[in-house]
Amino acid sequence: MRFIHTADLHLDSPFLGLTSMPKPLWERVHSSTFTAFQKIVDDAIALKVDFILISGDIYDRDQQSIAATDFFIKQCERLNQAHIPVYLLYGNHDYQIVQDTGELPANVHIFGNRVTTTTLTLANHDSVAISGFSYDQRWIQEDQVQKYPSKRNETWHIGMLHGAVRQRQDNHYAPFTTDELIAKNYDYWALGHIHKHQFLNEKPPIVYSGNPQGRHKNEAGQHGYYLVESQGNKLVPQFKPIAEIEWISLTVNALSTSNLAEVERSLSQAIDGKLKNSPFQLVELTIANIEQLSPTIRHLLANGDVLEHLQDQNADNGKWWIYDLLLHQQNLLPSMTDLDEQYWQQAAQEVFTPANIAELTKSLARDADLAAKLTNLDLQQLKQATTQLLRRED
Numbered sequence: 159m160r161f162i163h164t165a166d167l168h169l170d171s172p173f174l175g176l177t178s179m180p181k182p183l184w185e186r187v188h189s190s191t192f193t194a195f196q197k198i199v200d201d202a203i204a205l206k207v208d209f210i211l212i213s214g215d216i217y218d219r220d221q222q223s224i225a226a227t228d229f230f231i232k233q234c235e236r237l238n239q240a241h242i243p244v245y246l247l248y249g250n251h252d253y254q255i256v257q258d259t260g261e262l263p264a265n266v267h268i269f270g271n272r273v274t275t276t277t278l279t280l281a282n283h284d285s286v287a288i289s290g291f292s293y294d295q296r297w298i299q300e301d302q303v304q305k306y307p308s309k310r311n312e313t314w315h316i317g318m319l320h321g322a323v324r325q326r327q328d329n330h331y332a333p334f335t336t337d338e339l340i341a342k343n344y345d346y347w348a349l350g351h352i353h354k355h356q357f358l359n360e361k362p363p364i365v366y367s368g369n370p371q372g373r374h375k376n377e378a379g380q381h382g383y384y385l386v387e388s389q390g391n392k393l394v395p396q397f398k399p400i401a402e403i404e405w406i407s408l409t410v411n412a413l414s415t416s417n418l419a420e421v422e423r424s425l426s427q428a429i430d431g432k433l434k435n436s437p438f439q440l441v442e443l444t445i446a447n448i449e450q451l452s453p454t455i456r457h458l459l460a461n462g463d464v465l466e467h468l469q470d471q472n473a474d475n476g477k478w479w480i481y482d483l484l485l486h487q488q489n490l491l492p493s494m495t496d497l498d499e500q501y502w503q504q505a506a507q508e509v510f511t512p513a514n515i516a517e518l519t520k521s522l523a524r525d526a527d528l529a530a531k532l533t534n535l536d537l538q539q540l541k542q543a544t545t546q547l548l549r550r551e552d
């Protein structure tokens with residue numbers, strides 16, 4: 159058996175705040191939630207999966223445009239042509255009273271507002287039970303998991319659930335505990351609602367697929383879907399990244415020069431060096447160490463001129479776009495963990511003492527010039543310079 163688990167398509171997400179982009183790029187960004195699902199359908203057909211699961215939030219309630227609905231119907235129709243069933247439920251963003259499948263083709267099974275179980279038989283005669291329910295309102299605070307049946311005689315049992323792990327308070331999204339899910343004895347839990355892909359449990363897999371396309375900077379990093387395949391009596395999920403656009407935060411040290419063109423060139427080069435060729439990256443750039451820059455350049459950074467230049471210069475590089483530029487007073491600390499930092503500060507306190515420096519100068523006594531320079535060095539400066547050397551990446 160082989161199936162695809164996705165959720166949280168949020169078709170037609172508005173991507174607010176990116177309107178200063180060149181039009182072709184904006185169109186690519188704006189269509190990315192559509193493109194992501196289209197790629198999932200492409201893969202489903204190419205890989206001849208047995209079915210697709212969509213665990214809620216196909217639409218954003220405010221964005222449930224005709225374009226989004228039409229697109230979704232068309233993609234389901236493609237799957238219908240390929241004889242691939244779709245099992246879906248609605249979540250907190252597209253909650254609705256489910257009466258029938260509406261305009262969707264016959265291969266689409268929509269879970270109603272109460273937990274139900276549907277079964278299908280695969281070509282190899284394996285039987286698969288799938289349980290789930292759709293939201294009929296924005297909040298579902300009552301425990302739903304107790305309404306899911308335990309696994310019976312089917313070869314495989316899969317739970318679909320749009321919800322969040324129970325917290326101390328504010329449990330608005332069909333709250334559950336991982337133990338509760340494990341107790342059902344299912345072979346796989348296809349979760350929706352949390353947009354970052356992750357496992358809550360390995361055996362059996364209890365998995366959030368995340369959304370196939372990140373929609374803002376808080377949804378940075380890789381996005382995609384899970385391809386799940388049977389291996390013996392286990393179901394094994396494999397993450398498949400497919401997002402067209404990725405969000406990333408980068409920090410770059412400012413170059414100490416008063417030449418604007420040079421500063422801009424070095425920033426572009428630094429970004430280029432840090433990024434892969436694909437997918438396209440939307441960059442929030444932080445410039446560290448800005449006290450090294452001349453007041454004029456600092457002013458141009460602060461008033462948005464440098465951002466505008468960088469956007470113009472890199473408008474069609476096909477790799478990345480800076481959507482925001484932040485300034486940071488302090489030195490860039492990329493390669494030290496908190497623990498390293500603690501050790502370094504302790505060690506530095508012991509190393510950079512006047513006595514140690516005097517000792518060092520004594521051993522350099524033959525080079526009178528260097529000795530004089532060292533003696534005059536400000537200990538703070540020396541410590542800072544060494545710290546920077548230690549922190550240099552690679």
Ligand SMILES: [Mn+2]
Nearest residue numbers: 166215251351
């Ligand atoms: Mn969602």
